[in-house]
Amino acid sequence: MYDVAIIGAGITGMSIARELSKYDLKVCVLEKEVDIAMGTTKANSAIVHAGFDAKPGTLKAKLNAKANSMFDQLSKDLDFHFRRNGSLVLCFDEKDMDHLRDLMEQGIQNGVPDLVILDKAAVLAMEPNLSEDVVAALYAPTGGIVCPYEMAIGMAENAYENGVEFFFENTVLDIQKLNNGYALITDKNTFKSKLVVNAAGVYSDKMNNFVSSSKLSIIPRRGEYCVFDKEVGSYVDKTIFQLPTKLGKGVLVTPTVDGNLLIGPNAVDIDDKDDLTTTRIGLDEILRKASLSIKKMPSHAIIASFTGLRARTEADDFIIGEVPDAKGFINAAGIESPGLTCAPFIGAMVKEFIVEMLHPLEKSNFNPLRKGIHHFLEMTNEERKALIKQDPAYGKIVCRCETVSEGEILSAIHRPLGATTLDGIKRRTRAGSGRCQAGFCMTRVLDILSRELEIKRTEVTKFGGESKLLVGKNKQDV
Ligand SMILES: Cc1cc2nc3c(=O)[nH]c(=O)nc-3n(C[C@H](O)[C@H](O)[C@H](O)COP(=O)(O)OP(=O)(O)OC[C@H]3O[C@@H](n4cnc5c(N)ncnc54)[C@H](O)[C@@H]3O)c2cc1C
Known part of the structure; x- marks a missing residue:
């Protein structure tokens, strides 16, 4: 019998697994795919958000800035690529300046440090390839970029080295309540565990609904991207957002930690949780929108496109905690953006719940360090x-x-x-x-x-x- 079974080897599950590996606990990870980070964790904007975006009072808002500050140490310990390049939210119309100031206020409320509004000259001095239509921008120096799958793999390897067991190609098909825990039935085996953590991404509603009468529903929301060759990887240095307006939310233009340029995503609700297709319409939309931010779209240098699926719930917030009518079943569900940024904090939070429930001893031989591949x-x-x-x-x-x-x-x-x-x-x-x-x-x-x-x-x-x-x-x- 395991103490804890984690469903899902994405960034959420891996952060929780690593936190739990600090304790004397028997922990397993069940993952339907063949590897770590094959869900939403492999396909997103890879931004470590500063934290001004979320509505104050939501879990997203409470966790974001705190989690952001954990990245410097974590990236050193686990040897993954992370760069604090800063972010800019562009405003294109004097009429929207109040909205930009509101966003800064919201950031301050959320605990984001060092926010400042820059005028056009300062913005263009910082980023000469931005459109001349910019009138001002909100600058957040704590924004960053990361490699999401490298981070998840780093956490997984470290958790494994510290005793967590991994079972890939095990799809959880059903979960049954036992007297002293749960039985997780996969297509290969049955795993018994005292506690269960649901970190199943777009499928976290399905896992919740096996055990609870309080049903969740996740509507996958597609986001499409274009990746550009390294030849134009330094076209911008900061992550460039657009101020949301009545016309829409806008798309970002950002360098990646690997030296490419990335633009996207759009937002389209779909039915199929496995549909990762990219569409002509979607790619045209992001190219058109991103063109508003920069002087010249280097379309000749596009080398790839991809799609990621947001785990959208009606609550429009993370759902983290023990399920009221399923004792010992802990949700880390609906983890959409800024879920990558918040993952280290979500890991620590879920660990706290589990420590309170099982009172495990801390391991004296926990090794926090992992060395990556020599590149x-x-x-x-x-x-x-x-x-x-x-x-x-x-x-x-x-x-x-x-x-x-x-x-x-x-x-x-x-x-x-x-x-x-x-x-x-x-x-x-x-x-x-x-x-x-x-x-x-x-x-x-x-x-x-x-x-x-x-x-x-x-x-x-x-x-x-x-x-x-x-x-x-x-x-x-x-
Ligand atoms: C378009 C887009 C852009 C984003 N941009 C950002 C950003 O810039 N910054 C940021 O902070 N966040 C961003 N996010 C959010 C972030 O990517 C997610 O919050 C995060 O990756 C979620 O990780 P997860 O581990 O919860 O889910 P996932 O990575 O999807 O992991 C869930 C895992 O569960 C497994 N699983 C599912 N069902 C079962 C089952 N039945 N049995 C066993 N295993 C199962 C899956 O195979 C998968 O590996 C973005 C998301 C999208 C879609």
Whole structure:
């Protein structure tokens, strides 16, 4: 019997798992996909929000600024990319200045430090590629950018090293109440646990509804993005938002921690919780809206597009806490934006509930540190030479666009909770994320995965399940 079973290996579940791994508790994570961070955590704006956006009084507002301040230490401990680049909310019309000032007031109420309104000259001096139509902007120096899946993987690896057990490709199909806890029935097994944490993202309504008569409903809200080549990665330095107006919420333009430029998202409610398609209409919409913020849209440099799904509930706020009619069942549900930013605080909050319920002892040997993969691209030539001397696999470049070596790919496969798929390698090393979008390295990575995991090349998948890359040989019946 587990003390705690966490459903979902996204940023919410992983933050909770890491917090619980500090205690003498038997904890497991059940995840339907083949890897960490395969839900909304892999597809969002990757902004560490300053915290001026949420309505005061909501959980989102209470957690955001506090969680934001946790990122400096956390990114050092877990060795993930994070940059406090600051954010600007652009105002394009003098008539909207009151609204901009209200936003600043709201930020101050939410505890956001150092907010300031800049005039046009100051904004353009800070960001010369912004549109001349800007009249002023709200500057939040504490805004940041992060790699969401690298962060989730860092938390997961650290939780695993500290004793948390992971079960991938286990879809929770039902949850039944027992005298002393719950039975979680997956497509592979039954797991018994005293407490359950529901961190199932867009499916957190379904998990809640197995055990509670107080039903939740999550309507997935699609957000589409365009990713630009690194050639234009420094077109802006800050994260550029648009002041919401009667005409809509606007879209953002931001650099990423990996050096790309990102624009998006739009917002369209859909029915299918697994529909990650991008649409011509949606991409046109974000390109049109983002063009209002910058002088010239570098459309020639778009290399990829993707969709993320927000876990929208009617409450329009996070739902965190024990379910009143299901003792020992804790929701971390409806975690939409700024859920990535708030995750470290949500982890600590849920841990507090559990400590109060089970009174576990703190571990004396908890190791808070995790070391990430050595990224060849980020090293000096001296460091490269030294590493190649130690391990010649770092001298073989597999992904040319992102300068990813075989050494990094081997590390991604053989580290704790290592990659087993092409996308798993991509998210850990960036092989396949560059300009050619894996056109060059896909077959090479496939060969390495096949060799190292001792599986046939035809069994290697892009993201698990039936997403096989090879089906047979040319001119052979399949
Ligand atoms: C378009 C968009 C933009 C965003 N931008 C930002 C931003 O810039 N900053 C910010 O702070 N936040 C942002 N967010 C919000 C943030 O991405 C989410 O709050 C966060 O990723 C949610 O993480 P999660 O772990 O709760 O959910 P998920 O990452 O979806 O994880 C849930 C996990 O549960 C698993 N699961 C589901 N059902 C089952 C089952 N039956 N059995 C087992 N496992 C199951 C899933 O496979 C998944 O891995 C954005 C969201 C979207 C969609």
